[in-house]
Amino acid sequence: MSITLDQVTKQYGGVPVVNDVSLDIGDGEFFVLLGPSGSGKSTLLRAIAGLTGVDHGRISLHGRDVTHVTARKRGVGLVFQNYALFRHMTVAENIEFALRVRHVRGKARRQRRQELLRLVALEGMDERLPAQLSGGQQQRVAVARALAHKPGVLLLDEPFGALDAKIREELRRTIREVQRELGITTVLVTHDQDEAFAMADRIGIMNLGRLLEVGAPHDLYSRPATRFVATFLGAANLLLARRTADGIQVGGTTIAAADRAPAANEHEVVAVVRPEEVELAPARATLTSNYLAGGVVDEVVFTGALEKLRVRLDAAAQTPLLAHSDADGAAVELLQVTRTQHEQRGFAVAPGQNVAVGVRRVHVLPTPLSSFTACAASAQLAQELSHEPLLAELAARMKTRITTRTEARLGVAEALSEAADFVGTTVIASQTDCAHRAEWLLRRGARDLLVLPAGARAPHRVLIHWMGEAARSATLAMSASVLRHVPAEAVYVGIFPGQRAGSSGPRGMRELLDARSEAQAAHGLEMRTELRFGDVAEELARRLAEAPAQMLIVGITDLTRFAERFRKLLDGGQWPVLIVHRGAP
Amino acid sequence: MSFRQASVLPGFGLTFGFTTFFLSAMVLLPLAAMVLAAGSMHWHEFVHVVFSTRALDSYRLSFGASFLAAAINLVFGFIIAWTLVRYEFPGRKLIDALIDMPFAMPTAVSGIALTTVFAQSGWIGRFLEPLGIKVAYTWLGVTLALTLISMPFTVRAVQPALLEVQHDLEDAAETLGAGRFYVFRRIILPTVLPALLTGFTLSFARAVGEYGSVIFIAGNLPMKTEITPLLIVIHLEQFDYQGAAALGFVMLVMSFTVLFAINLLQAWGRRRQLRAANS
Numbered sequence: 001m002s003i004t005l006d007q008v009t010k011q012y013g014g015v016p017v018v019n020d021v022s023l024d025i026g027d028g029e030f031f032v033l034l035g036p037s038g039s040g041k042s043t044l045l046r047a048i049a050g051l052t053g054v055d056h057g058r059i060s061l062h063g064r065d066v067t068h069v070t071a072r073k074r075g076v077g078l079v080f081q082n083y084a085l086f087r088h089m090t091v092a093e094n095i096e097f098a099l100r101v102r103h104v105r106g107k108a109r110r111q112r113r114q115e116l117l118r119l120v121a122l123e124g125m126d127e128r129l130p131a132q133l134s135g136g137q138q139q140r141v142a143v144a145r146a147l148a149h150k151p152g153v154l155l156l157d158e159p160f161g162a163l164d165a166k167i168r169e170e171l172r173r174t175i176r177e178v179q180r181e182l183g184i185t186t187v188l189v190t191h192d193q194d195e196a197f198a199m200a201d202r203i204g205i206m207n208l209g210r211l212l213e214v215g216a217p218h219d220l221y222s223r224p225a226t227r228f229v230a231t232f233l234g235a236a237n238l239l240l241a242r243r244t245a246d247g248i249q250v251g252g253t254t255i256a257a258a259d260r261a262p263a264a265n266e267h268e269v270v271a272v273v274r275p276e277e278v279e280l281a282p283a284r285a286t287l288t289s290n291y292l293a294g295g296v297v298d299e300v301v302f303t304g305a306l307e308k309l310r311v312r313l314d315a316a317a318q319t320p321l322l323a324h325s326d327a328d329g330a331a332v333e334l335l336q337v338t339r340t341q342h343e344q345r346g347f348a349v350a351p352g353q354n355v356a357v358g359v360r361r362v363h364v365l366p367t368p369l370s371s372f373t374a375c376a377a378s379a380q381l382a383q384e385l386s387h388e389p390l391l392a393e394l395a396a397r398m399k400t401r402i403t404t405r406t407e408a409r410l411g412v413a414e415a416l417s418e419a420a421d422f423v424g425t426t427v428i429a430s431q432t433d434c435a436h437r438a439e440w441l442l443r444r445g446a447r448d449l450l451v452l453p454a455g456a457r458a459p460h461r462v463l464i465h466w467m468g469e470a471a472r473s474a475t476l477a478m479s480a481s482v483l484r485h486v487p488a489e490a491v492y493v494g495i496f497p498g499q500r501a502g503s504s505g506p507r508g509m510r511e512l513l514d515a516r517s518e519a520q521a522a523h524g525l526e527m528r529t530e531l532r533f534g535d536v537a538e539e540l541a542r543r544l545a546e547a548p549a550q551m552l553i554v555g556i557t558d559l560t561r562f563a564e565r566f567r568k569l570l571d572g573g574q575w576p577v578l579i580v581h582r583g584a585p
Numbered sequence: 586m587s588f589r590q591a592s593v594l595p596g597f598g599l600t601f602g603f604t605t606f607f608l609s610a611m612v613l614l615p616l617a618a619m620v621l622a623a624g625s626m627h628w629h630e631f632v633h634v635v636f637s638t639r640a641l642d643s644y645r646l647s648f649g650a651s652f653l654a655a656a657i658n659l660v661f662g663f664i665i666a667w668t669l670v671r672y673e674f675p676g677r678k679l680i681d682a683l684i685d686m687p688f689a690m691p692t693a694v695s696g697i698a699l700t701t702v703f704a705q706s707g708w709i710g711r712f713l714e715p716l717g718i719k720v721a722y723t724w725l726g727v728t729l730a731l732t733l734i735s736m737p738f739t740v741r742a743v744q745p746a747l748l749e750v751q752h753d754l755e756d757a758a759e760t761l762g763a764g765r766f767y768v769f770r771r772i773i774l775p776t777v778l779p780a781l782l783t784g785f786t787l788s789f790a791r792a793v794g795e796y797g798s799v800i801f802i803a804g805n806l807p808m809k810t811e812i813t814p815l816l817i818v819i820h821l822e823q824f825d826y827q828g829a830a831a832l833g834f835v836m837l838v839m840s841f842t843v844l845f846a847i848n849l850l851q852a853w854g855r856r857r858q859l860r861a862a863n864s
């Protein structure tokens with residue numbers, strides 16, 4: 001491995017900018033770190049270069065641990081967005097800078113300079129000053145300069161940001177050619193997905209300081225695991241669908257899902273439909289794909305090769321379309337569609353026209369968090385609960401919706417037997433007899449339950465714990481899903497009964513390590529681990545009281561004496577608790 | 586030359602007229618009057634006043650101390666500017682504002698304050714006394730006063746230039762293997778050198794012309810701590826206008842020579858860059 005990052009964390013003022021990032025980049029690989037601005041990708045690149053220290057974790061280059069080695073001694077080449085050429089030096093002096101520092105003799109220096117100038121196609125420009133070159137040429141000089149001392153790793157920080165489209169393309173090709181010719185391991189940071197697709201062997205997508213997913217461009221595009229990646233990498237329509245025994249039920253039809261995960265029981269899922277997988281036809285009968293719903297064309301934009309449309313689905317459609325935000329950040333509940341010239345010729349549409357909408361391919365996200373249901377004893381309370389800042393923030397970040405549900409007889413024992421169907425994650429307000437109400441809801445079939453204190457804010461730390469191995473996977477998946485949307489650190493709290501009994505030690509450690517590696521492998525979640533001794537609910541409550549802005553995610557399998565056991569944790573608690581219940585209701 | 590050139594301000598003719606008028610009325614005419622006054626002296630008389638031992642000693646002190654003050658400011662002014670530009674610390678804005686204090690204070694006040702502190706019984710002077718260092722009433726005091734009142738010029742000249750040295754340049758140099766001193770010498774210094782020279786020139790010019798603050802701390806012993814402007818005032822007090830004008834003329838010529846030389850140096854530096862660029 002050329003570059004190995006192990007749980008790298010960098011904080012500014014207590015807020016993690018790079019949050020537990022672990023990554024291996026192979027020899028000669030062209031790796032692209034892709035993310036929106038502020039996602040921590042540039043900070044991570046600077047950490048690899050040694051220009052920014054890390055608070056936690058290790059960085060190795062070619063098997064050498066360089067975590068505490070200065071940038072000077074790391075032997076990396078770095079290219080900046082604004083070129084960062086030395087303006088008072090000629091092209092030749094710029095390129096030879098690293099060699100002069102190393103006291104390389106004149107002749108060898110000149111030879112290397114000629115070699116590099118040929119590599120970046122700037123022969124004969126030796127005596128020019130940077131100010132006399134175009135932006136593209138300056139960046140070529142910067143690339144040559146970064147390669148002069150034969151670094152083991154080339155790092156590019158948004159190198160095309162300041163260039164216009166045509167030069168950008170040309171320079172992309174040059175850099176890719178140089179990289180292939182030298183076989184140098186390269187990391188490129190960008191916010192431009194076209195750039196990432198065009199250049200990368202593998203892409204790593206960052207958001208809120210976390211490395212969400214890593215994979216080949218095609219895999220990430222066709223099978224994203226998170227909503228963020230689905231919507232950031234190309235356009236995507238997110239739909240709330242149901243996973244049934246037969247497949248994925250979207251709108252009027254059931255489609256066999258691309259992934260054939262067995263559905264244990266019916267539940268709500270988030271489905272991704274790419275705009276190019278949508279088919280429009282005059283009527284349902286003429287569709288060649290699965291019928292989704294009827295709709296009205298809202299907008300048609302001609303962009304050359306493709307036509308971009310927005311279609312408003314009929315209100316009667318059984319599939320709720322999750323709002324996505326458009327370029328201005330406004331929420332839009334319209335289906336995005338792109339059609340080729342060929343499709344346009346087959347069926348021309350105009351705004352206002354009624355169409356039948358079909359989908360060719362649906363991808364289901366593995367996330368367990370589909371939508372939220374604010375649940376309270378009266379409609380007004382439920383409405384208020386749905387406006388809680390943390391809930392609203394989570395829903396906005398997850399691009400999902402909050403519905404309300406009135407349970408007039410919430411907590412009344414006689415009402416327990418009434419049939420109920422809980423969709424998504426149920427949310428209740430934290431209050432005095434909270435544990436009792438939580439048990440009531442869980443017994444009636446709520447699978448995921450968020451207990452929310454009034455005015456709770458986004459947590460800085462999420463504590464994770466589960467009781468019973470059957471809940472482990474689900475708890476980890478839920479934790480990973482939550483942590484993708486809040487910039488918080490994840491801590492697994494292992495708790496063992498009694499005082500520091502020596503006997504449970506080794507077994508406990510083993511469990512802890514297993515949990516960590518499963519979280520990492522299956523959910524891409526990096527977490528810290530802590531070990532405590534005592535009664536579970538008591539210890540968790542104590543741990544939560546230790547610091548502000550914490551949240552708990554706890555997995556349970558068994559509801560026996562639930563209210564009694566969790567009273568300390570839930571009744572009047574000042575922290576949000578997410579209960580993941582897997583097992584018989 | 587055409588007087589029709591596009592510009593935001595109306596009429597090149599009008600603005601050019603104002604420029605020449607103001608320069609003439611405020612600078613050139615008084616200077617000419619002074620030269621005329623000096624010129625009306627007899628040649629022999631002129632030489633006697635201008636090359637008297639007392640005058641020569643005053644030139645040495647005035648220009649020597651000014652040069653020294655400007656040189657001190659070159660180093661410490663740069664450090665102050667660097668601190669203010671590069672670091673974020675509580676009270677930074679306050680210190681930034683304090684820099685301009687010598688601009689705003691009547692120079693006599695600065696002189697009195699310095700004398701109070703550095704006199705033999707002053708706060709600092711009393712500790713220097715046992716070491717055999719006398720500041721007040723010596724050339725050291727003169728240099729100190731000139732350093733104080735000319736310091737803002739260097740700081741304010743260098744600050745904007747330092748702001749332009751991007752962090753990226755230093756980062757780039759560091760990843761290429763350069764140590765701190767190398768980065769300073771090869772990257773930062775060349776970038777701010779023109780600004781440093783300008784700061785030096787301004788400080789020097791200000792120091793040469795200074796009068797108010799120096800007369801309090803200098804003690805004004807003839808041939809020891811007497812600066813040329815003071816000598817001029819002494820001539821004036823004796824109603825020897827011609828003698829004062831003669832000394833003024835010498836200062837004018839010397840100051841102009843120094844400033845012109847520094848300007849040439851800067852122009853040469855710029856040309857060298859351009860030549861490197863065009864070859």
